[in-house]
Amino acid sequence: MGTILNILVDGVAYGMILFMISVGLSVTMGLMRVINLAHGGFAMLGGAFVHYFGAVLGLPFVAAAAVAIALVVLLSVPMERVLYRSIYRMGELQQVLATIGITFLMIASVNLWLGSSLLPIRLPDSWTGIVDLGFRSLPMHRLIVICVGLAIMAALYLLVEGTRFGIRLRAAVDNRATASALGIDTGRVFALTFGLGAGLAALGGILGAELLPIDAYYPLRYMVLFLIVVAVGGMGSIAGSFLAALALGILQQAVLYLVPDFGTIFFFCCVIALLALRPQGLSGRV
Amino acid sequence: MGPFAATAPCTRARHSLRGDTVKPILHACIAAVLAVATTSGIARADEIKVGVIVPASGPFATYGKQFSEAIAAYQEINGTTVGDHTIEFIYRDSGGPNPDQARALAQELIIREQVDYLGGFVFTPNALAVAQLIEQSQTPTVIFNAATSIITEESDFFVRPSFTLWQVSAPMAEWALANGITTVVTAVSDYGPGIDAETGFTAAFEAGGGTIADSIRMPLATTDFAPFMQRVRDEAPDAVFAFLPVGPTTFGFVKAYNENDLRGAGIEFLGTGETDETTLEALGDAALGLTTAYHYSSAHESPENALFLSTLARLYPDAVANFASVQAYDGAHVIYEMVRAAGTDGPAAIEAVKGMSWMSPRGPVTIDPDTRHVTQNVYIRVVDKDEAGNLINREFETVEQVPDLGLVNDY
């Protein structure tokens, strides 16, 4: 019983990080039909900026994080305009190639700027405490991660279901040509969505740095992990990403608790089974 | 010992260079190259090139940086000439563990760049991949890191002034026993070096009457260690002995150790390279009080280390010295001494450094004449703050002159 609770608590925390980083990827993939392998790069940039502002310039964590996320969004929107706009029209393979090229440039830039060693993020002291849950203790920052993840999910739900932007976004995901014919400025929807996705990735990268430490090589190291979340969740689905991230987070932790010796094998075998049974992902959209 | 242990007999050298059926011109051309590359006994009064194969890109690029900075510091202190020879280091990027690449680069360095010595090698497979090659070309090869015991058995031309995992984990076990720790859980990354560390620690610890309560092997890619910390807590041992590759994994493990308050539960942390100076900075105050056994701390107090550190700081103001730095520094020293003794004569150079002792920045070291591996002091250290408030590994006990226990195998 204790183990099951442990798996759930740790799995949910891990899953929330995966969700925050991957949801933008899922939505942009569903919306723009582009396999954006550079998405993890935005998470890394977020972490790298916070490291720089916090550890090097001495800004407090929350301020550093806010500036970093804003910077990533500011960087991503022109990138969308200049680079991705042409990438949307390319074939699948060219998209893979182009976004890998972008990933390489991101890695090389951070490597040149901050070096290849770990880029630690100093959390505020109030985040580093330990909360007693009764059956076990939980690091404070994981509790914060869980809360932020839930808040993001709620906010995204309200955004997509309750605002004009959300209606346009859903219309564009379902059928871009029709949406465009109906007078929706899909270009703007794309740019906003891309910026939002990049910003969320940055947030996830920053909050997740304790579990997925930031360094220059981050986008390649975790690329497969983020893609698996999208594949299991189903492209273009926020709820699917949320479910998939939670399921994979819990699966990962369960494997580590129960069969650590064969952890990697077991985890990927489960992913294979899941994808073989539900090729369209958990959300089941085509 | 691995099941495929096979020692290459030295007599194989150059065997395959005979019996050419190629056109005479080409033959002559290549033979000339080889003659230069493998000539024995004739010292050339000119430039001697040393090829250094290191990871300079990818997730392990830090090694390349540490190596090149330390070598530059060595050359700054000792000059770039030995006798009549000018020594030049040529770097090549192996990326991560990539034996195909390492072997091809070694071939290129030996044949085209005509290097007389090779250095570098962070990963065991990369070092093993050049074993047959350096046998044939008789190129002395100095291992700057790769820490599996068997490497030096694979060719007589390997010299290793770095360390092995047995060498540091067995002293850790002995110290633990001497300090009232009787039950330990080992937690290592599930790959060669991790298992070496686990075996080394377990052998020494059980030989001294200790109990290993549990041996955990963790997937190599994992960076979230909360599950393992729960498992360790449940066992309630006196200490947890850990080995993980330097970088995100080490960082994650130490974070998890603190976050799950294992110290509060009375479980001591025992490690080896987990608190190396480049990770220490990232760990921050969380690392205070961690106990490790290792062969180098940048806080080692000796004139040699002070000179090394001040030179490094002058050349690279942001540089941090760690085990990789001192291993490359000593690697450069071994190469200099080989050149001094034998010029470009590979076999003679190897003979010359067998049994050589010197005072390294890490302390007194000797190249064991039988294993060609370094015998060195292993220090028990604890993470502490220096006067300036920087985190350091403070050495407080010394295990004198430890050989490579993985080969000597006295357990």
Add this chain to the structure above:
Amino acid sequence: MSPNPRRLVPDLVILAAAVGLFFVFPYDLAFLTRILIMVVFVLSLDLVLGYAGIATLGHAAMYGTGAYAAGLFAIHVSADPLLGLAAGAVAGAAIAAVSGLIMMRAHGLTLLMLSIAVAQVLQEVANKARPVTGGADGLRGIRMEPVLGIWEFDFIGRTGYWYAFTVMALVLVMLKVVVASPFGLSARGIHESPARMRAIGTPVYARLVAIYTLAGGIAGVAGALAAQVTSLVSLEVYSFEHSAEAVIMLVLGGTGRLYGAVLGVALFMTVEHLAAAVDPFNWLFIIGALVLGVVFFVPAGLMGVPGALARLGRGR
């Protein structure tokens, strides 16, 4: 296939280039051999990705299995290189057939992820099977006999070079025959429209598994070549980076045209080699720029350069 002399021009160019490189760069044969082995690997990928349209980022699964099979075969059964190649081919094909049964029902992202997952599982299996594979230390103890009992693997890599070249040439010729055969044409047909192929009675799923298996065999040969030339096999043969790099090289050169694989590999590895020698610490900038440059300016890959130039010429 009628032997149209003009169709042989590219092959003669490749042969001439191989001979030329051998004499111009006699000291870089090890590097050139790595290019040749990679060409075999990417040719196999071209069959899967370029012709049959099977999106994969896990082609290293077959390469790695071929490498370990050839290495173990050399140690425990026979050190004859050609038998080793056969062992690699069989192992690569077997893994492809088994994994293909699951994978060939999926498409797009799901297929990509399945391919990655298969390679990851195999890598971890090889890591766990330390007593057999040597784990992270690598599989050592491989000592090859001379090729055909005549040419010994030499220090400079001459034997390795011509051996790899011969294998590459044979694979290229075989693939030219295959892609022009009804079997190969049906692969293209499935790529363009699976529904139409199904309508005319092609067993699409079985055909895809068959193509994947054939490509797996070729990838296994590439892995076996690498194991024999390096005399060591490490876990990295299964790495995601290896699969991804193969895709990059193929798309750089141009998919669905066998010579694209040759060109893409040659360009990518040469640029990487030179850039890494000039600046071992920052060459990723060059590679990133190269990849983006090609994708934006010649999206069809290098094989599309003549066409792009011709269009430019006509436009003027």
